[in-house]
Amino acid sequence: MQLSFIQVLELLGTFAFAVSGATAAINKSYDVIGLLSLAFITAIGGGTVRDLLIGATPVAWMTDGISNTAIIAAAIIAAMFFSYVKKLTRLLSTFDAIGLGLFTITGIDKGLAAGLPLPICVALGVITGTFGGLLRDVICGEQPILFTREIYAAASLAGGILYVVADRYYGASGDIAQSISIAVIVVIRLVSLRHNWQLPRMRT
Amino acid sequence: MQLSFIQVLELLGTFAFAVSGATAAINKSYDVIGLLSLAFITAIGGGTVRDLLIGATPVAWMTDGISNTAIIAAAIIAAMFFSYVKKLTRLLSTFDAIGLGLFTITGIDKGLAAGLPLPICVALGVITGTFGGLLRDVICGEQPILFTREIYAAASLAGGILYVVADRYYGASGDIAQSISIAVIVVIRLVSLRHNWQLPRMRT
Amino acid sequence: MQLSFIQVLELLGTFAFAVSGATAAINKSYDVIGLLSLAFITAIGGGTVRDLLIGATPVAWMTDGISNTAIIAAAIIAAMFFSYVKKLTRLLSTFDAIGLGLFTITGIDKGLAAGLPLPICVALGVITGTFGGLLRDVICGEQPILFTREIYAAASLAGGILYVVADRYYGASGDIAQSISIAVIVVIRLVSLRHNWQLPRMRT
Numbered sequence: 001m002q003l004s005f006i007q008v009l010e011l012l013g014t015f016a017f018a019v020s021g022a023t024a025a026i027n028k029s030y031d032v033i034g035l036l037s038l039a040f041i042t043a044i045g046g047g048t049v050r051d052l053l054i055g056a057t058p059v060a061w062m063t064d065g066i067s068n069t070a071i072i073a074a075a076i077i078a079a080m081f082f083s084y085v086k087k088l089t090r091l092l093s094t095f096d097a098i099g100l101g102l103f104t105i106t107g108i109d110k111g112l113a114a115g116l117p118l119p120i121c122v123a124l125g126v127i128t129g130t131f132g133g134l135l136r137d138v139i140c141g142e143q144p145i146l147f148t149r150e151i152y153a154a155a156s157l158a159g160g161i162l163y164v165v166a167d168r169y170y171g172a173s174g175d176i177a178q179s180i181s182i183a184v185i186v187v188i189r190l191v192s193l194r195h196n197w198q199l200p201r202m203r204t
Numbered sequence: 205m206q207l208s209f210i211q212v213l214e215l216l217g218t219f220a221f222a223v224s225g226a227t228a229a230i231n232k233s234y235d236v237i238g239l240l241s242l243a244f245i246t247a248i249g250g251g252t253v254r255d256l257l258i259g260a261t262p263v264a265w266m267t268d269g270i271s272n273t274a275i276i277a278a279a280i281i282a283a284m285f286f287s288y289v290k291k292l293t294r295l296l297s298t299f300d301a302i303g304l305g306l307f308t309i310t311g312i313d314k315g316l317a318a319g320l321p322l323p324i325c326v327a328l329g330v331i332t333g334t335f336g337g338l339l340r341d342v343i344c345g346e347q348p349i350l351f352t353r354e355i356y357a358a359a360s361l362a363g364g365i366l367y368v369v370a371d372r373y374y375g376a377s378g379d380i381a382q383s384i385s386i387a388v389i390v391v392i393r394l395v396s397l398r399h400n401w402q403l404p405r406m407r408t
Numbered sequence: 409m410q411l412s413f414i415q416v417l418e419l420l421g422t423f424a425f426a427v428s429g430a431t432a433a434i435n436k437s438y439d440v441i442g443l444l445s446l447a448f449i450t451a452i453g454g455g456t457v458r459d460l461l462i463g464a465t466p467v468a469w470m471t472d473g474i475s476n477t478a479i480i481a482a483a484i485i486a487a488m489f490f491s492y493v494k495k496l497t498r499l500l501s502t503f504d505a506i507g508l509g510l511f512t513i514t515g516i517d518k519g520l521a522a523g524l525p526l527p528i529c530v531a532l533g534v535i536t537g538t539f540g541g542l543l544r545d546v547i548c549g550e551q552p553i554l555f556t557r558e559i560y561a562a563a564s565l566a567g568g569i570l571y572v573v574a575d576r577y578y579g580a581s582g583d584i585a586q587s588i589s590i591a592v593i594v595v596i597r598l599v600s601l602r603h604n605w606q607l608p609r610m611r612t
Contacts (some may be wrong), residue, residue, distance in 0.1 A: 025351065031403035033358055034351025048257070051455070055465025057259025079406055082497045105314045136548055141341055145247075146444025147433065147547075154441055199439035202487055229555065235607035237562055238555025252461070261463025266528045281609055343546055343555075 005032070007066070009182075015098020016092050017043040018074035019085060021136050028140050038136060039075040043067070045132030050107050050124050054114050059184045093187075093193055097155075101185035104129040104156040105163055105178050110150055118164050125155055127158040129185075151192035154199055159185030210306070211270070213386075217303020220296050221247040222278035223330045225340050230286055232344050242278040242340060247271070249336030254311050254328050258318045292319040297397055298390075301359075305389035308333040309367055309382050322368050323338065329355055331363040333389075355396035358403055363389030414510070417473070417590075421507020422475045425502050426482035426492060429544050433580040434490055436555050446544060447483040451475070453540030458515050458532050462522050495529040501601055502594075505563075509593035512564045513571055513586050526572050532560055533568040559600035562607055567593030 005107040021042025021174055044061040051059040058152075059066060078085050107128025111121030130146050130153045137144040163181035167174060191197075225246025229239040246263040255263040265271060282289050289296075311332025315325030334350050334357045341348040350357055367385035371378065395401075420454040433443040442471025459467040469475060481546075486493050495499070515536025519529030538554050538561045546553040554561055571589035575582065 006373060026406045027349065028352070029405055030351040031405040033356075033361075033403060034348070035356070037351060041279075051468065052256055053465065053467050053611060055463070058318060059257050061259065062320055064433055068323070074294065082406055114466060116466060117473065119476070134547075139348060141345060141347060142543055143549060144547060147438040147445060148436070151303070152441075153445070158439075166225070180482070183566070186311065191499065199441060201439040202434040203439055203491055230610045232551065232556070233609055234555040235609040236562075237565075237607060238552070239610070241555060241561070254458055259463070261461065262522060262524060263461050266524055269525065272527070286610055343542075343552060345549060347553060396503065 007153065009098050009102050010093045010106075011066065011070050012095045013102050014070045015044050017093030017099050017132055018071040019078050019092055020096060020133065022078035022135055023082075023085070024140050024142075026078065032079070035079055036072070036075045037073050039078070040068075040134040043071045043074075043085045046128040046130060047107070047132075047136040049131045050128045053124070053127070054110065054116070056110065058113075058190065062138055064140060095191065097186040097189040097193075098182070099190060100129045100152070101159060101182035104160050104185055105138055105181055108160055108163055118168065122157065122160040122164055125163075126156045129153075129156040134150045151188060151197050151199060155188040155192065157184045158188055213268065213302050215274050216299045216311075217306050218247050218274045218276045220303050221336055222275040223282050223296055224300060224337065226282035227286075227289070228340055228346075230282065230342050236283070239283055241288075242343065243275050244272075245343065246336045246340040247275045247278075248332060249339040250307055251311070251336075254314060254332045257326045257328070257331070258314065259314060259319070260314065260318075263393060268285045268340045298394065301390040301393040301397075302386070304356070304360055305363060305386035306336030308364050308389060309386055312364055312367055316371075322372065326361065326364040326368055326395070327373070329367075333360040336394045337355040355392060357400050358365050359389045359392035359396065362392055372403045417506050417510050418514075419474065419478050421510050422451050422478045423505050424503030425540055426479040426540065427486050427500055428504060429488075430483045430486035432548050432550075434486065438593070440487070443487055444480070444483045446573055447479050448584065449547065450477075452483075452542040453543040454511060454536040454538060454609075455515070455540075457539045458518060458536045458584070461535070462530070463481045464518065464522075470480065499534045500505055502598065505594040505597040506533045506590070508560070508597060509567060509590035510565055512548050512593060513589055516571055518603045526576065529582045530565065530568040530572055533571075535559075536563045537564040545582070558604050559596060559607065563593045563596035563600065567595055 007113040012122065017040040021038040021040070022035050024042070025038040040061075043068070047061065048059045051057065056199075065125075087197075107127075108121045108125035111124040116124070122147065133152075134144050134146050137146070159181040162184055163177055166177040225242040225244070226239050228246070229242040232238075234242065244345075248263075250272070251263055251265065252263045255261065262372040301367035308329040308353075310329075313326045315328040337356075338348050339351050341350070363385040367381055367386070370381040370384065426447040429446040429448070430443050430477040433446040436442075438446065448469075452475070454468065456467045459465065478506065501524070508585075512533040514533075516529045518536075518571075519532040524532070542552050542554050545554070559584035567589045570592055571585055
């Protein structure tokens with residue numbers, strides 16, 4: 001049941017990430033190959049970079065048929081019902097935030113399992129949650145949303161630090177630490193999105 | 205003889221990919237380092253991404269002196285005879301299509317050897333055939349041709365699926381399945397190029 | 409002492425690379441997450457690509473706390489004292505040239521240790537020294553400085569070839585060959601920068 005609940009969250013997140021890639025592709029007038037490719041790259045890019053960095057090959061998506069099916073479904077749905085999907089911003093933002101939270105924690109767990117230093121594990125979590133979107137923006141020739149707008153990586157970072165501290169220093173059980181940290185990431189992300197919060201930046 | 209024929213095809217393909225990178229570099233006014241680098245990245249980018257994803261390191265080009273020599277030759281020829289090379293579009297398109305076909309099949313074979321699921325093997329074939337051009341376009345700051353114009357990845361995908369089906373389900377001998385699949389990719393690519401076929405795309 | 413001197417050079421180089429990433433981020437109005445990320449990507453990008461290509465995972469920066477601290481320090485200093493840091497171009501160029509020299513030699517040594525062919529080792533050295541800046545420019549949506557302006561990769565290439573020849577063919581002791589090669593890279597880089605030398609490029 002626990003496992004199945006996590007899997008549902010992961011599928012919702014993967015679906016939302018793929019829709020965001022498909023939407024970017026449609027906005028750029030990509031063809032159907034471009035649409036499918038960008039849905040995949042956005043959804044699996046973060047986990048792929050993480051797996052490459054720690055040497056976990058073949059990378060995870062190659063043997064994850066369920067996620068791949070969710071991505072293809074997201075691409076098809078985004079393509080067929082684009083005008084409808086565009087209006088579901090709030091629902092998709094919520095799924096996306098869930099994906100950000102879950103991928104952050106998954107990434108950290110992979111780092112911990114590889115015996116890496118704690119700050120590096122947190123960095124791996126943030127990379128897992130955010131680099132798919134970074135690749136999407138770089139391929140599309142857009143300035144990375146990740147680096148320029150919105151509280152996104154910062155939410156992942158805050159939840160990731162919380163998870164590592166709760167898990168390692170306070171001995172919270174993995175499940176509880178995970179659930180709280182994911183919830184914190186989702187809440188920070190959605191509240192900041194609602195209020196259009198931004199991080200400070202330097203004036204040149 | 206068989207081996208030698210395949211090698212000739214691979215060299216023609218590598219040469220054409222490298223020329224396409226060198227041409228892009230010249231069009232962007234890159235210097236000689238940029239020209240050589242972009243020739244290499246375009247020619248070996250797809251195989252490199254494939255090898256990284258499946259964990260086959262050091263990646264293939266590092267021990268493939270013949271291909272590297274072909275790439276350097278392509279860069280020099282493109283730089284010295286640019287006005288002449290530009291006119292050979294049909295010849296270069298044919299070489300490029302051969303490269304696309306051969307790299308697709310090579311990529312699939314590496315996936316099969318790694319015991320990966322068949323759809324993933326096909327994806328690896330398409331990545332091998334197309335991601336060099338994707339990297340070229342992203343580095344140059346151009347919208348990826350791969351995602352926006354022309355039947356390119358789609359030809360690779362069609363031939364790749366044919367290869368896997370013929371090889372695994374109909375037990376065609378490897379050589380025959382390979383030859384037919386490469387021919388199918390070359391024909392789809394060249395016919396679609398001649399007639400300027402494009403894939404459907406979504407209207408926003 | 410020898411070791412400590414090399415480490416000081418490496419920290420100066422890492423610091424300069426990180427400042428160059430942070431500066432690019434500030435010029436692009438990235439937020440603090442973007443600034444920190446781009447400082448890291450610029451400073452560790454080259455070594456990361458090198459490690460991925462040869463399969464040395466987890467990649468080096470994950471267990472290199474000193475470099476990571478230097479990068480964070482560089483990002484903070486660049487952000488807090490930007491108007492001052494901007495004026496230190498000559499000092500930063502010198503540090504950057506030292507980083508280019510040292511990273512080139514480090515990359516070559518990793519290739520030699522992996523038993524790769526000598527030209528590939530030189531290529532790995534150039535990749536180590538230059539691909540951080542390439543990633544910085546691609547993410548920022550700028551044409552790569554590496555490919556379009558200035559003697560940068562060429563300096564790395566010249567020093568790298570010198571190092572391999574001196575070390576392998578003339579049996580110079582490692583320390584002497586390293587020191588001379590790094591000095592050659594630094595001098596070529598700084599002299600060419602002073603005189604605004606550029607490589608030839610093709611006219612289209």
